[in-house]
Amino acid sequence: MSAIIIRTGIEHMDIQMIHRFLSEDSYWAKGISYTFVEQSLANSFCVGAFIGDQQVGFGRVITDYYTFGWFADIFVLPEYRGQGISKEMVGHIMGLPWSKRLRRKMLNTSDAHGLYRQFDFKDLKYPANVLEVHQPDVHLQVRE
Numbered sequence: 001m002s003a004i005i006i007r008t009g010i011e012h013m014d015i016q017m018i019h020r021f022l023s024e025d026s027y028w029a030k031g032i033s034y035t036f037v038e039q040s041l042a043n044s045f046c047v048g049a050f051i052g053d054q055q056v057g058f059g060r061v062i063t064d065y066y067t068f069g070w071f072a073d074i075f076v077l078p079e080y081r082g083q084g085i086s087k088e089m090v091g092h093i094m095g096l097p098w099s100k101r102l103r104r105k106m107l108n109t110s111d112a113h114g115l116y117r118q119f120d121f122k123d124l125k126y127p128a129n130v131l132e133v134h135q136p137d138v139h140l141q142v143r144e
Contacts, residue, residue, distance in 0.1 A: 004085055005050045006092045010041050013048050014055040021058075021075060027110065029073070032139040040073075047093055049076065049085045056080040059089050065098045071107035071116075086115055094119050 007013075019037040022029040029037075041060060049057030059074035071093070076085045093099055107116060124130055 002051045004056075004083075004088055006089060007048050007050055008046060008092075010046050013041060013046050013058065015041060017055055017077075018058050018073075021077065022073060025078070026073075026075065028108075028136075029139060036139050044072070045069075045093075047089050049080075049089050051080075057085045057089055059086075059093065061093060061099070063098075063102070066101065067103045069099065069102045069105045071105065074107075074112075086112070087118065090115065090119055 015034075015038055018041070019032070019034050022037055023032045023034075024030070044060035044062050045065075046060045047058070048055045057074075057076040057080065060072050061069045062072060063069035071090070074086060074089065076083075099105070105121070107121065109116060
């Protein structure tokens with residue numbers, strides 16, 4: 001495997017690739033519009049994994065940089081999985097000074113519990129205290 005380079009900032013992200021993966025291959029954002037993806041990245045801390053100039057992984061954190069961060073859209077392209085790339089991206093985020101001071105970090109996953117447990121993510125301590133408005137298909141209903 002070639003060396004993985006971690007880059008941050010939307011200006012380094014391959015938004016076309018990210019949109020294609022999210023809209024076609026993800027289980028959580030199928031059909032999402034390019035505008036939704038572009039705007040979500042513009043309002044997040046973005047991290048990408050690169051081999052040379054090719055982006056092979058992505059993740060973002062929706063955060064105020066002081067108290068809270070929601071980890072979202074973390075993925076590695078299928079042909080690059082199993083090489084520790086997700087772990088490298090999440091580890092990079094977790095090691096940043098602003099990330100270390102966050103009071104709460106949260107995420108939602110259906111299939112990567114093992115990855116996140118390595119970084120001390122746990123089941124909700126008081127799930128009855130967490131409320132949500134859940135609109136999983138809103139990206140299919142709102143067109144911009």
